Amino acid sequence: MKVLVKNAALFDGENEALRHDCSLLVEDGVITKIYQYEAVLEDVDQTIDAAGYTVIPGLIDAHTHIALSDSFDKIDLMTQEEVAVRSTVIAKEMLERGFTSVRDVGSNCYGLKQSIDNGFVPGPRIYPSYAGISQTCGHADYRQNRAQRSNFNRGIEDSSFMRQGHLILADGVPECLKRTRDQIFKGASQIKVFGGGGASSLFDPLDTIQYTRDELRAIVETVTNYGSYVCSHIHAQPAMKIAIEEGVKSLEHATFMDDEVASMCLDNDVWVVPQYATAELIANRMIPLGSEILYQKTERVGKGLLKQAELVDKYGLKCAFGTDLVGTPEVHAKQNMEFSARKKYFGSFRGIKQATSDTGELLKMSGLLDPYPEAKLGVLCPGAFADMLFVKGNPVADLDILANPDNIKVVMKGGAVFKDIRE
Ligand SMILES: [Zn+2]
Structure with a gap:
């Protein structure tokens, strides 16, 4: 043709x-x-x-959760089929918004990806991480309440949301190795871990360091041996230092960065993948979170990102385009608002380059695990x-x-x- x-x-x-x-x-x-x-x-x-x-x-979004079509607590009440069917709507609309490739950093988009690649449904190319890997009590321990958590002894996937394969718990080196290899076996192009506290979870403070060096190193070594890289969800400065030292190549959010971390990123070719618009939208109560604690955490992230953007600019860091929207199609529809935020912080040319050739370069770091190795992206x-x-x-x-x-x-x-x- x-x-x-x-x-x-x-x-x-x-x-x-x-x-x-x-x-x-x-x-x-x-x-x-x-x-x-x-x-x-x-x-x-x-x-x-x-x-x-x-x-x-075509635009590239390096931080999506494409199969998550509602808030975590609502998805917890859905069947896997419902989640899958709804994800086709998110994918189609994402493509229509101009995103021809995305990196997914935590959602079970396996069936969606197969269906898109086979031409059954429209959607972007997906670089999947499949289940994001979290420690117990970490950012992605999304058992929805302490009551579910108290059932821990019944099994580590003790919530429908986690059983669906969007996130997985792993503790200790052997479990970290097993869960990492499970995702690679499924077809993950890179591995997503949660290396520190987060804003969208109720029980873990933002400033926590998650995973020990031994656990993180085991994950990084496994993925590096397969020719790809690890991306890590991180807000806190000390957690970023550890991640870079242990070989993580993509810092998701990277909010409370300082000069020391910025120069470490520069020296080690580490990418940062912030989401400026999402923090603003949440601070303005334009994305429903259902808890005042979560709004307060996100407001703090929003303030941190102001300084972080200055450092990204000052050090000329490798910065990819990402949005991190989780919710209904109406929430995902705000994806393109990130362009106005990037214009504000970096100007139009650098902003569009971030969403095209720069993020294309990041996705291609999947190396031997690249699901689309035939041609260049972005x-x-x-x-x-x-x-x-x-x-x-x-x-x-x-x-x-x-x-x-x-x-x-x-x-x-x-x-x-x-x-x-x-x-
Ligand atoms: Zn995310």
């Missing part, structure tokens, strides 16, 4: 200047040639005219997946344009058009 996209004003994901009047030849889902003029090719199956639009790489060049968007206006000059998904007129993934709302 050959597709020609012509008359493109092209943002390639890396260079700020647009290239005008480009034609992109797509063969079997991959870009094979870019002509710097209007190419006239006879033997193509489909020609798509991009005149009047900026063509940009860029538009020969040898890249034909994942591209036609946007009304130039988001490289004004990133607020991407905050409104209605400005994304065409979504193409792997050379196939999944959304076309051009007038």
